[in-house]
Amino acid sequence: MNRRDFMKDLAVGSLVLRCGPSLLAQGKPNPDLAIVTGESPAALAKEALAALGGMKRFIAKGDKVMIKPNIGWDRTPELAATTNPEIIKTLVELSFEAGAKEVTVMDNTINQAPRCYARSGIAEAAKAAGAKVPFVNEYRLKKMALKGEWLKEWEVFTDFVETDKLINVPIAKHHSLSRLSIGMKNWLGAVGGARNQFHQKIDEAMVDLAAFFKPQLTVLDAYRILTRNGPQGGRLSDVKLQKTVVASIDPVAAETLAAGFFEIRPDELPCLGLAQKRGLGQTSLEKLTVEKRTV
Amino acid sequence: MKKERSRKYRAIQSARIISQAGFFSLFLFLLFKTHFTGQDYIGPVETFFHFDPLLAIATAIASRVLFASFALAAITIVVTLVAGRYVCGWVCPLGSVHQFFSFVFKKSKLLKPRKEEKSAGRLAWKYYILVVVLVAGLFAVDLVGIADPLSFLYRSFATGIIPWFARAGGAFIGLLYGVGLSSAGDAAAQFFGTLSLNQTFQQGFFLSLLFLGAVLLNISKERFWCRYLCPAGALLGLFSRWNVAKVRVDMDKCIKCNLCTIHCQTQANPYPNEGWRSSECVYCYTCASICPTKAVTFPVKKTPEKIASVNLSRRRLIFTSALAVVAAPFFKITPAGKRAADKLIRPPGALPEPKFLQKCVKCSECMKACPTNALQPALDEAGPEGIWTPVLKPKIGYCEYYCSLCSQVCPTGAIKELTIEEKIKVKIGSAWVNKDRCIPYTLGRPCIVCEEHCPTSPKAIKFVLVEAKLPDGTVAVQKAPVIDLDLCIGCGICENKCPVMDDPAIYCTSVGEDRSEKNRLLLETIQPVVLTEEPKDPYR
Numbered sequence: 108m109n110r111r112d113f114m115k116d117l118a119v120g121s122l123v124l125r126c127g128p129s130l131l132a133q134g135k136p137n138p139d140l141a142i143v144t145g146e147s148p149a150a151l152a153k154e155a156l157a158a159l160g161g162m163k164r165f166i167a168k169g170d171k172v173m174i175k176p177n178i179g180w181d182r183t184p185e186l187a188a189t190t191n192p193e194i195i196k197t198l199v200e201l202s203f204e205a206g207a208k209e210v211t212v213m214d215n216t217i218n219q220a221p222r223c224y225a226r227s228g229i230a231e232a233a234k235a236a237g238a239k240v241p242f243v244n245e246y247r248l249k250k251m252a253l254k255g256e257w258l259k260e261w262e263v264f265t266d267f268v269e270t271d272k273l274i275n276v277p278i279a280k281h282h283s284l285s286r287l288s289i290g291m292k293n294w295l296g297a298v299g300g301a302r303n304q305f306h307q308k309i310d311e312a313m314v315d316l317a318a319f320f321k322p323q324l325t326v327l328d329a330y331r332i333l334t335r336n337g338p339q340g341g342r343l344s345d346v347k348l349q350k351t352v353v354a355s356i357d358p359v360a361a362e363t364l365a366a367g368f369f370e371i372r373p374d375e376l377p378c379l380g381l382a383q384k385r386g387l388g389q390t391s392l393e394k395l396t397v398e399k400r401t402v
Numbered sequence: 403m404k405k406e407r408s409r410k411y412r413a414i415q416s417a418r419i420i421s422q423a424g425f426f427s428l429f430l431f432l433l434f435k436t437h438f439t440g441q442d443y444i445g446p447v448e449t450f451f452h453f454d455p456l457l458a459i460a461t462a463i464a465s466r467v468l469f470a471s472f473a474l475a476a477i478t479i480v481v482t483l484v485a486g487r488y489v490c491g492w493v494c495p496l497g498s499v500h501q502f503f504s505f506v507f508k509k510s511k512l513l514k515p516r517k518e519e520k521s522a523g524r525l526a527w528k529y530y531i532l533v534v535v536l537v538a539g540l541f542a543v544d545l546v547g548i549a550d551p552l553s554f555l556y557r558s559f560a561t562g563i564i565p566w567f568a569r570a571g572g573a574f575i576g577l578l579y580g581v582g583l584s585s586a587g588d589a590a591a592q593f594f595g596t597l598s599l600n601q602t603f604q605q606g607f608f609l610s611l612l613f614l615g616a617v618l619l620n621i622s623k624e625r626f627w628c629r630y631l632c633p634a635g636a637l638l639g640l641f642s643r644w645n646v647a648k649v650r651v652d653m654d655k656c657i658k659c660n661l662c663t664i665h666c667q668t669q670a671n672p673y674p675n676e677g678w679r680s681s682e683c684v685y686c687y688t689c690a691s692i693c694p695t696k697a698v699t700f701p702v703k704k705t706p707e708k709i710a711s712v713n714l715s716r717r718r719l720i721f722t723s724a725l726a727v728v729a730a731p732f733f734k735i736t737p738a739g740k741r742a743a744d745k746l747i748r749p750p751g752a753l754p755e756p757k758f759l760q761k762c763v764k765c766s767e768c769m770k771a772c773p774t775n776a777l778q779p780a781l782d783e784a785g786p787e788g789i790w791t792p793v794l795k796p797k798i799g800y801c802e803y804y805c806s807l808c809s810q811v812c813p814t815g816a817i818k819e820l821t822i823e824e825k826i827k828v829k830i831g832s833a834w835v836n837k838d839r840c841i842p843y844t845l846g847r848p849c850i851v852c853e854e855h856c857p858t859s860p861k862a863i864k865f866v867l868v869e870a871k872l873p874d875g876t877v878a879v880q881k882a883p884v885i886d887l888d889l890c891i892g893c894g895i896c897e898n899k900c901p902v903m904d905d906p907a908i909y910c911t912s913v914g915e916d917r918s919e920k921n922r923l924l925l926e927t928i929q930p931v932v933l934t935e936e937p938k939d940p941y942r
Contacts, residue, residue, distance in 0.1 A: 181802060181803065181804055181805075217855065217899075218802060218803075219438065219598070219773040219774055219802055219805075220595065221437075221438050221439075221440070221595075221596070221598055221773070222438055222773060222802065222804070222805070225438075225440040226804070241588070241592050241595075242591075242592060242595040242596075244588065244591040244592070244595070245591075246575055246576060246579050246587060246591055247588075247591075282854070283850060283853050283854065283865060283881070284848060284849075284850055284853075284854065284881070301901065301903075303851045303899055303900070303901040304901050306848055306849045306850065306851050306854075306901070307841065307847045307848055307849060307901075308848070309848065336859045336860055336861055338854060339854075339855075339856075339857060339859070340859060341857065341858060341859025342859040345859055
């Protein structure tokens with residue numbers, strides 16, 4: 108069996124077998140993970156949340172919500188280096204509809220922040236939906252006990268901690284060191300300090316950060332995915348149209364699923380195994396309730 | 403005689419003060435606007451410079467090229483020819499700074515104008531400075547940027563006052579948080595974030611001191627800089643001999659109190675009237691509005707009349723010209739002209755080095771616009787001529803891939819204006835790996851942060867698996883960076899983001915820069931010999 112077939116089996120077979128019956132059942136519990144494919148990023152995000160049981164499942168009236176996209180690079184959306192702005196806008200709208208008092212969208216960028224915020228389209232889109240889109244502020248940086256296995260303490264932007272609900276909205280990208288940059292890698296944008304040292308133990312660092320931040324919801328942007336030259340890309344030929352959005356209460360499962368888009372087996376990504384061992388989520392998708400939809 | 407000051411001239415004086423405040427505000431507005439504001443193209447924020455005839459003429463002489471934008475300087479010249487040095491008194495933002503501090507020092511009694519000003523000889527200094535600048539320009543040594551008032555002011559603000567403001571703002575924000583006003587702190591921090599103020603400059607302290615010195619000179623004499631030093635004022639002084647607005651003192655009304663001359667901002671000496679120096683008057687109208695008997699007026703004459711000006715001794719003029727002639731070659735002794743300097747990475751679009759030096763007026767517009775604070779005022783990197791010209795320091799900032807702001811704001815075309823599409827193709831240098839310090843090469847640990855940040859597609863930094871011999875004798879195999887020089891544009895982000903902080907293990911030098919025909923590395927026509935492949939049999 109080659110890898111492609113394996114992935115197909117894993118994704119199609121297990122999902123259909125495991126989730127099929129639950130779809131038929133009446134009064135079924137909300138699924139753990141939703142995969143939606145279709146044409147419009149906004150509609151995908153909306154449908155993915157609907158499939159999970161609606162944003163109200165995660166957000167209570169009066170909540171402060173923090174949405175963490177990847178705005179790391181000075182790239183336009185079609186280059187798939189930053190999270191799709193329409194998905195962010197939809198999530199902001201859904202959060203307000205669910206009763207959120209305040210929604211903030213921010214990231215500690217790598218290129219100059221005003222450039223990343225503007226050219227990713229995220230600042231404009233999120234502001235249009237009523238979110239606050241501040242730049243990270245060094246005065247809100249606080250050394251915190253991460254209690255990780257490798258990172259004992261680190262400087263964290265308190266915005267990501269002092270919030271009622273945290274939604275991680277990464278984009279699925281190639282990365283030369285960690286192979287993929289998805290949800291756990293996205294947390295590097297919530298901290299300050301010498302982030303460039305994380306590379307020396309990238310998988311451990313990612314898992315420690317993911318264990319610290321523990322989002323209530325992960326919405327994975329796989330509308331466009333970056334298949335090479337990551338994590339920045341730069342040419343349209345580096346980008347593949349996957350037209351998928353995954354929403355999940357299990358960040359590890361979402362990441363496991365995304366690996367399939369790149370034809371990478373979960374066991375090829377050490378961070379997934381580490382994360383599962385730390386109890387952050389599941390790499391065995393068959394153990395989850397998964398809902399698949401097309402819009 | 404009834405003592406009453408002229409209402410008309412006091413109104414004109416107020417208008418002048420409003421004009422100065424307005425133009426200074428415009429200067430500040432354009433200064434603060436010079437950064438990435440969400441658009442790729444920034445618009446004419448550097449327009450002030452184009453009205454400066456000194457920059458226009460001196461740059462044209464030094465570079466032997468006329469730059470079209472400087473056509474606006476003709477407006478200044480025409481205004482001066484017709485009306486006099488109104489631009490100095492009503493428009494020049496540096497003049498306003500000096501005027502403001504002269505006022506402050508006068509009010510605080512630090513500056514006490516003398517009854518009799520004996521230092522008229524000093525008025526000639528600025529003309530000699532002008533002569534040195536222009537004559538040096540003939541020998542392709544561009545010194546105008548050092549002393550031009552707009553360059554001086556912009557440079558002082560960009561590399562001194564603005565960083566001070568940003569850091570003082572930072573301290574203020576810290577204070578707000580410290581006393582528990584965190585929402586005010588948040589708001590202030592976001593405000594400063596949107597201004598994108600660069601706050602790190604080599605020589606920033608020194609350049610601030612120079613500005614402070616220029617301001618403090620006003621304690622010695624009102625508008626010291628404008629009176630004695632400003633070569634742009636001298637140039638306008640030369641144009642300001644035949645104009646139609648001349649000071650006239652009505653001797654029937656004059657009570658010989660000498661107030662007009664004592665308080666003349668630029669020692670133009672309205673009384674005695676025959677000693678008035680047309681070339682020195684900046685039309686501030688202090689004399690006319692301070693006169694207790696309305697004796698001083700500025701009647702407009704239909705026929706221009708030539709009026710005696712500052713005495714320039716022919717001997718001194720010849721001497722200063724000779725000085726410039728003698729001095730010019732000294733500026734060329736530096737090895738900068740002989741061989742490219744490794745650390746002299748110029749902004750993208752910079753002209754070839756000799757042309758660049760002839761055009762750059764050291765104004766720091768590019769340094770203000772740079773989104774990453776990468777552009778720094780040179781000290782000795784480019785030789786004595788190149789002091790305060792922009793040099794990219796990757797340790798401080800890097801060249802942002804999709805940004806061409808520095809090239810857009812350069813007022814003289816020393817940095818050729820580039821579109822974003824043009825800019826991303828420009829190579830300003832080359833990156834090199836220092837394998838002795840590189841973490842995978844030496845310590846056998848994962849890193850390749852440089853590869854992650856490399857902005858080109860495909861990336862100019864690739865990785866290979868290398869073996870590192872560790873102190874315990876074991877061997878670690880890691881991905882380590884190698885550079886593809888055909889793709890590297892020398893932007894310096896690799897050096898900037900390298901975790902080896904003090905002396906980055908990957909660094910950029912100027913070699914391979916597109917602008918130079920000499921600072922080259924590889925002959926493109928020769929293919930490298932690849933040893934790992936089987937040599938092909940040429941006969942088959």
